[in-house]
Amino acid sequence: MKILTWNKPANNETKIVCLGLFDGFHLGHLKLITRLMQIKIEQNLAALFFTMSQSVTDFLHQTDTKLVDNKSKQQIAAKLNFDYYLEVPLTREFMSLSAQQFLTILKERFNVVKIVIGSDFRFGKNREGDFKQIISFFGQENVYLITRQDDTFSSTTIRNLLLNHDLPTVNKLLYEDYHLRGKVKPGKQIGRTINFPTANIYLPQKVILPYGVYVTETCVKGHLYPSMTSYRLFEGKEVVETYLLDVTLDLYDQEIIVYFKKYLRENIKINNLTELVNLLEQDLVDTLAFFANKA
Template sequence: MIYTNEVPVLKAQERSAVTLGKFDGLHRGHQKLIACMKQKKKENCTTVVFTFDVSPLVKLYHKPAKTLLTNEERQELAENLGVDVLIACPFTDAVMNMEAEEFVKEFLVKRLHVSYLAVGPDFRFGHERKGNPELLKQMGTQYDFTVEVVEKLTDGTREISSTYVREELEEGHIEKVNALLGYQYFTRGEIVHGRQLGRTIGVPTANLIPPVSKKFPPNGVYLTRSKIGEKEYDGISNVGYKPTVKENFLGVETYLFNCNEDLYGQEAEVRFYHYLRPERKFASLLELKGQLDIDMAKGRQFFADLHEKL
């Protein structure tokens, strides 16, 4: 897959199938759009996901936003979904002020030679968000491309959206988050040296500091599965500031079941399966150890039941 921050100019005879949007999370609704677009591979179209390097809302309202996926994570998931080109277009002032018609002519027609376009019914683009699916259809007639307005997937009566996923994540409803995404919510980072207090109570842990842009569920203890190299480990993870030992940064500290390896310096992917309990401060390390024993027993049972179902 090609990942680029510039809108490329395709070869003269090359045509593309494109879908446009923010694509934070690449949830099941996004995957439906991509699946529609991928059908056009049979017509020798290059499949293109067109998004922006930052959310337009961040640029417009100058508010930093935590995202469900980092740009790197979105890139990898898009590649796994079979996308040919992922464009993370810089949301510059020039792009922000570009009229919708000019956006279509310059980017979609002139550069990408669009043949097919898949968008959701509420898709808006261009200066003052004046562009919509109806405008795209009108311009499709003029510039010889087809537009498919793809109905949104629903969960019960509610449409699946990044906003919906964020709301459930903020409540710690991990199973619901994973169902909406179509995969386990995860974070990545390098395993770093902590204070090694876990070793003193017989519970060695792997510590990682996640990307600052990544959105997290509430601080607390979660049942997780970690991928490190080619191996996977069930375990429990604490998300937060470890109040018992007074850390001053948000971290993810994971006790890996059945692992005694030296993992420092390796990258870990921690996938969330279930919220266990809130983060809390203990009076002593001994009291913390007692609670961790309870947490680990619940974790081992959870994953044993999960393995049985599989």
């Protein structure tokens, strides 16, 4: 899969594109992508995955409500056999483009000839563009509209499930289980003193996942390890602290991916190390029970 850049022309290969934020890669998105791949094969076109670095709402409010990070999004697009990937950094300049300007760039700079789009996608300055304008620009025969049957597969529905700690349902609706990734950095290393050493990753801002303690699986160099994880705000930093079960690894400066499987409890204020150990030992019992039942 070739990575394209918004400000640089692509080659002359004719392309079919899907437009969307694709912030969750849920089953509704996969329905759209399946249709695109059918057309790609039938009409011998190259498949272009178009997305944006973040939603307009997140850009304006400096929040992060993505259900999948941008690196994972790119990796999933490659797995789904896209030929090209185009992620536009969201800027005020980009948001100021008219719908007509946006469609013209797709056609002239990237040689897009056909479009697959969901019925609720909006684009251009002040969200002025919709599928009717795309049809007017590209022609009815070149636009494929995928309608949503219900709200089951919407990103908003999945976010609400996540906020209500329903990770099993969330993970059924997503292409990959909900996860967070980052490079492991040193923490206070208190866990080492009580036999619960953690791999800590720090996030630039609060994500949609509620604070709390979770059963997780952690991917290190392609290998999955059972784990339990706390996500919390600590000393002004968003920190994900993960304890890998029955394995000791040197993870500093390595990228790990933490997949969230089940919510265990809220973060609780503790008064001393004894209370902390007792709490973690119960979390460990609950985590082991989860994986035993899974087996």
